[in-house]
Amino acid sequence: MPVKGCRLCGSTELASVVDLGATPPCELFLTREQLDEPEPTYPLHLRVCTSCWLAQIPPLIRPEDTFTEYAYFSSYSTSWVEHARRFTDDALDRLAPDFVVEVASNDGYLLQHVVARGVRCLGVEPSENVGRAAREKGVPTLTAFLDPQTGAAIRAEHGPAGLVVANNVYAHIPDIVGFTKGLRALVADDGWVSIEVQHLLTLMELNQYDTIYHEHFQYYTVASAMRALESGGLALADVELLPTHGGSIRLWARPAEAVSGHSRRVADVLDMEKSAGLRELGGYARFGERVARVRRDLLRFLIDAADEGKTVVGYGAPGKGNTLLNHCGIRPDLLPYTVDRNPYKHGRFTPGTRIPVLPPERIAADRPDYVLVLPWNLRAELTEQLAYVREWGGRLVFPIPSLEVAP
Known part of the structure; x- marks a missing residue:
């Protein structure tokens, strides 16, 4: 599939950042019987849009091809489960939502803590096998990909969510605009959306190029994430810098009509990105x-x-x-x-x-x-x-x- 343009803004001005050759999908582990069968590979070439500065790879693999049966179970990382517990305790204490939805909820690693607090919740997980593991833990889980229609259907059945969580999924969706509109459909008009995603700034500064793979369609700065959120009716209110996954950002967004401006932390990170050259081609050259x-x-x-x-x-x-x-x-x-x-x-x-x-x-x-x-x-x-x-x-x-x- 040739590169046609930026999936966020539509610009055709995409500049090469790094070309890693061709690789197979990173989570399609082979059985012994498959060792003598052909194995497809796909180009892995990171480019950046010089209009909106979204870093991205071509959408050569559909999410349905990867996430229907998935090899990654979040709960096998003890530190990640603890990270989720701390986040959950803080968010529930501070925001007091009566309904929590997590998108890409995996095996219930996070929502199990919401269940333990007695708060109504729902996981939306496309992978049948890991979603099954979540249900076995007592975490209500819907097997589905999020889009505007799914978001609207969940809202109609369960009501709006005071908190929507999307950890390590915002990079996995080629249709950024549709996915963001799905988040907006889920969240209450006065609710919050929390998104954790790897920060392009630390990816580049710390040579974390191995986090570039076909499941990750794009790589965000706060600046490009703000534009992505706006495409679906959300606005960034605050941001946190996290050490997880080598350096991540936690984006706190709300429906656009509920946000009058962003925090000082947002302005500080935008300044950091600009100083690192991530809004000009020279910052990507080396x-x-x-x-x-x-x-x-x-x-x-x-x-x-x-x-x-x-x-x-x-x-x-x-x-x-x-x-x-x-x-x-x-x-x-x-x-x-x-x-x-x-x-x-x-x-x-x-x-x-x-x-x-x-x-x-x-x-x-x-x-x-x-x-x-x-x-x-x-x-x-x-x-x-x-x-x-x-x-x-x-x-x-x-x-x-x-x-x-x-x-």
Whole structure:
């Protein structure tokens, strides 16, 4: 599918930021039977619109192709569940909503805390398998993609929501305008919408290029997010900078008619983005060079370790890890396996690179010299989980933002 124009403003002036070649969908882990079958790949080329400054990749894969059966279960990250609990407690105490809707609610990782507080809620989750897991936890969950019609139907049946939560989904929707109108349909006229999404500023400053994959259709600054919200009848009231996923923004939006202006924090982040050059092409020019450095350093480390007879295995099988593995061309000769806490992935193979995914217990059994941590955004959590690696002199390796072999 050729690039036709910006999906937000329609401009045809799109400039290249970084071209990562072609990769398969990052969460389509292969079964053993699929190893001898063809595997489709799609170009992974990030561009930025020089009109509205939305960074984006072409919509080559439909959300329906990825999210109907999904390999990612949020609850396997202990720190992410705790992050959701803190957010829930604060939002319920401060806003006192009588009805909460979460879009892309996954396995109930967040709404389980709303249920525990006795507040009426509903999850809207397109993936049948993870939605089933949420219902098993007692979280009411509708299997659906959000669009204006779905939002209106939920409102008609359940009433407007005082709080609508959309964590790590605003980047996953190619139809930004339709999705935003769906959010507006859900929220009460005096309600709040909370959106968490990775911040393009930290993605670029910290070389987090592995978070570019086909599930993420766009990458937001606060400036481009404001324009996206406006397209669906919402306005940004406040913003928070979060450490999650390597650096995220939490956008607090309301129906446009309920907002008279934005907070000082919004103005401060807009100034930060402007100072970083993210509203001019020059700010994007050197990103590709930094990406190339990450690739060279990681490959050099793995090759040197192999030449020295050292063993390196992976920890985690996140979507971002598959961007990194495919871009670097890492195969089982350099990384014989990775492990993951999610049993859904056990016995499967990483897309493109065909690296086996095993249970975490395999690391203690094999006692490797190095463990390459692919979900580097969970560094604090995983450093604690993997502390036992030091017992035999093993070391953890973090590839992003630059190669680091922990002492």
